[in-house]
Amino acid sequence: MKLNIAVLPGDGIGPEIIEQALRVTRVVCKKFGHELVTRTALVGAVAIDHVGNPYPDETHNLCMDSDAVLFGAIGHPRFDNDPSAKVRPEQGLLAMRKKLGLYANIRPVIIFESLLDKSPLKLERIQGVDFVAIRELTGGIYFGQPQGRSENGDTAFDSCVYTRMEVERILELAFQFAMKRNKRLTVVDKANVLATSRLWRQIAKEMEPQYPEVVVDYMFVDNAAMQIIQWPKKFDVMVTENMFGDILTDEASVISGSMGLLPSASIGIHTSVFEPIHGSYPQATGLNIANPCATILSAAMMFEYAFSLMEEGALIRKAVEASIVAGAVTEDLCDDKSKALSTSAVGDWIIDYLNK
Ligand code: IPM
Numbered sequence: 052m053k054l055n056i057a058v059l060p061g062d063g064i065g066p067e068i069i070e071q072a073l074r075v076t077r078v079v080c081k082k083f084g085h086e087l088v089t090r091t092a093l094v095g096a097v098a099i100d101h102v103g104n105p106y107p108d109e110t111h112n113l114c115m116d117s118d119a120v121l122f123g124a125i126g127h128p129r130f131d132n133d134p135s136a137k138v139r140p141e142q143g144l145l146a147m148r149k150k151l152g153l154y155a156n157i158r159p160v161i162i163f164e165s166l167l168d169k170s171p172l173k174l175e176r177i178q179g180v181d182f183v184a185i186r187e188l189t190g191g192i193y194f195g196q197p198q199g200r201s202e203n204g205d206t207a208f209d210s211c212v213y214t215r216m217e218v219e220r221i222l223e224l225a226f227q228f229a230m231k232r233n234k235r236l237t238v239v240d241k242a243n244v245l246a247t248s249r250l251w252r253q254i255a256k257e258m259e260p261q262y263p264e265v266v267v268d269y270m271f272v273d274n275a276a277m278q279i280i281q282w283p284k285k286f287d288v289m290v291t292e293n294m295f296g297d298i299l300t301d302e303a304s305v306i307s308g309s310m311g312l313l314p315s316a317s318i319g320i321h322t323s324v325f326e327p328i329h330g331s332y333p334q335a336t337g338l339n340i341a342n343p344c345a346t347i348l349s350a351a352m353m354f355e356y357a358f359s360l361m362e363e364g365a366l367i368r369k370a371v372e373a374s375i376v377a378g379a380v381t382e383d384l385c386d387d388k389s390k391a392l393s394t395s396a397v398g399d400w401i402i403d404y405l406n407k
């Protein structure tokens with residue numbers, strides 16, 4: 052098979068972790084006889100510095116023209132502390148999501164047995180956790196209009212807006228996920244307060260009869276935030292709107308022990324994007340210390356979701372798991388920092404394993 056991949060390393064540790072994921076992708080392609088074509092483009096702060104736009108047209112055209120996008124991270128502290136900045140790296144990510152129609156962000160929350168002691172939760176709460184969070188990604192308060200300031204600048208407003216079409220398509224995807232898994236779906240909303248949430252709940256209830264085997268549970272977001280910590284095992288598939296999903300998936304990611312482990316897929320109308328859920332970790336830029344596993348696992352999701360190459364994805368997952376079991380890990384997963392491997396050394400270990 053020919054794999055045409057757009058590579059967007061972005062900012063901070065992006066280039067370092069993407070490099071390891073690309074090495075892994077190359078080895079797997081070679082092993083399974085696939086032809087790999089990669090083309091790299093600018094995104095984020097680095098794109099602002101070079102061309103003044105965090106998601107340049109050339110980058111968008113390359114994404115549209117590829118079968119999958121492998122994405123590193125974006126964000127730079129220079130912009131975080133400057134509320135008056137005219138362009139921000141994050142706008143590049145939002146523009147990419149909107150222009151590629153990436154309405155669903157899929158974040159599997161899994162636990163590595165060998166890392167159970169790294170979780171901030173008690174062993175009996177965390178053992179066996181395995182759920183998928185599905186976050187709506189191109190609607191809600193992130194994109195709703197109007198957004199802005201009053202003339203005197205002393206009032207600011209954001210709008211949370213959802214249409215039936217936007218809600219139906221993400222719920223449909225969530226029901227399908229539930230059907231493929233343990234047939235339990237939790238719809239997270241704030242229907243006791245928000246009109247958009249009441250629309251979500253209404254549509255989910257309308258759709259329930261189409262999926263009689265799926266047991267649907269409705270949960271307010273504040274309660275969900277609590278349940279993720281108290282009873283994370285209860286969840287199978289969770290679906291929610293854009294901002295709730297942003298917050299809950301960060302929360303869910305740390306119960307696995309490190310944010311550096313969790314991958315994600317953003318799928319929708321055009322080319323799908325695969326990226327680690329952690330950010331650009333600017334303090335670690337260029338130090339070769341960041342955990343590359345979330346990005347390598349994102350490459351595994353890419354094989355599976357973009358190319359239906361399940362065996363390839365499973366092998367990558369197995370290699371990452373083996374590296375963790377062997378203690379070939381970066382400092383975020385290492386109690387004794389002197390034993391921690393560098394980003395590229397973890398890549399080396401995983402590649403050796405794949406070549407065995
Ligand atoms: C994420 C990130 C982004 C978001 C930021 C960088 C705009 O936090 O992918 O979760 O809020 O969606």
Ligand code: MN
Nearest residue numbers: 296297298301
């Ligand atoms: Mn986030």
